Amino acid sequence: MSDPILRIDNIDQHFAGLHALKHVSFNLTEGEILGIIGPNGAGKSTLFNAIVGTVPPVSGAVWFRDQNVVGMPTHKIAQLGIAKTSQSVQVFGEMTARDNVAVAALLGRNSVASARTAAQAELEFWGLGRLADNLAQDLPLAQRSLLELARAMMLSPQILLVDEVMAGLNESEVDDILSRLMRINKERGVSLMVIEHNMRALMKVSSQILALDYGAVLTMGKPEEVSHHKQVVEAYLGAD
Ligand SMILES: Nc1ncnc2c1ncn2[C@@H]1O[C@H](COP(=O)(O)OP(=O)(O)O)[C@@H](O)[C@H]1O
Ligand SMILES: [Mg+2]
Known part of the structure; x- marks a missing residue:
């Protein structure tokens, strides 16, 4: 143990x-x-x-x-x-899935480009790679939940x-x-x-x-x- x-x-x-x-x-x-x-x-x-x-x-x-x-x-x-997802899915609807995750990634990185690269890799892990360019508000609930998890994981x-x-x-x-x-x-x-x-x-x-x-x-x-x-x-x- x-x-x-x-x-x-x-x-x-x-x-x-x-x-x-x-x-x-x-x-x-x-x-x-x-x-x-x-x-x-x-x-x-x-x-x-x-x-x-x-x-x-x-x-x-x-x-x-x-x-x-x-x-x-x-x-x-x-x-x-210590990271937390919220009870109601709180993604930024008018941003792409990739940028939703990149915003969280920016905390530990000094360039937007590297944050986007890290965000793309995280999206792939959650099965959202293909949807990276979609606006978050256009994603079905299940994918928005996955996006919320991807964002939380960017804090490592x-x-x-x-x-x-x-x-x-x-x-x-x-x-x-x-x-x-x-x-x-x-x-x-x-x-x-x-x-x-x-x-x-x-x-x-x-x-x-x-x-x-x-x-x-x-x-x-x-x-x-x-x-x-x-x-x-x-x-x-x-x-x-
Ligand atoms: N910021 C707050 N101000 C006042 N009351 C709150 C606040 N947050 C939670 N509560 C109250 O505390 C209790 C527990 O809420 P919560 O932790 O959200 O329950 P659960 O997540 O188990 O459904 C509830 O009665 C809720 O109304
Ligand atoms: Mg609750």
């Missing part, structure tokens, strides 16, 4: 009277894919925002290797190696946080994204945390699953254990 690459240590989040994260603690093991489940409003996206610093936690620590990143600006946390993250990128996709599109997520994990060494409502999909790729409910950790364990956990079943039946 490898060491943790990320240690979430007792973090809390409050929004005007709402206790959105309650003493959340868990580890992400280096090289693993950790699935995150929970009903709507459970605090899953809030957890990701706390990790990448867009909305830092009010207390607790987020240890990335030996550094507590709480309080660091978002760009610094991204540079250290060690950890990628994926927030419901498979929402609205059909089964074969979901399987396509899953196989590419497994490739960035296995071939490119990226540790992943994946928020996903589709349990079938999540259980296929995750070595561990974390269940959140009302801002608190309900349980964490192997997929087959968590899927039979009484409160997990209740939280899901209660919500849906």
Whole structure:
């Protein structure tokens, strides 16, 4: 078993009277894919925002290797190696697929030409090479989701946080994204945390699953254990 690459240590989040994260603690093991489940409003996206610093936690620590990143600006946390996709696909519609990725690539490069070259290579990895010159707004949802992942990967993250990128996709599109997520994990060494409502999909790729409910950790364990956990079943039946 490898060491943790990320240690979430007792973090809390409050929004005007709402206790959105309650003493959340868990580890992400280096090289693993950790699935995150929970009903709507459970605090899953809030957890990701706390990790990448867009909305830092009010207390607790987020240890990335030996550094507590709480309080660091978002760009610094991204540079250290933690990237996140957003829940709603946020590509620039009036730019080409290539330039959407090149914008992210520019952060680590000093010329537009080299950013575009790197962007093209990343698009090829996600199966979007042929679509590089299309405007992002003209791409179907599945391809826009892939584009969002391509953009996040331009930051060369060690950890990628994926927030419901498979929402609205059909089964074969979901399987396509899953196989590419497994490739960035296995071939490119990226540790992943994946928020996903589709349990079938999540259980296929995750070595561990974390269940959140009302801002608190309900349980964490192997997929087959968590899927039979009484409160997990209740939280899901209660919500849906
Ligand atoms: N920036 C914010 N300001 C106020 N309330 C928020 C904010 N972000 C999230 N919330 C609230 O926190 C709770 C958890 O939200 P969220 O993390 O988006 O849930 P999930 O991603 O699990 O569906 C919800 O009740 C939501 O309305
Ligand atoms: Mg969410």
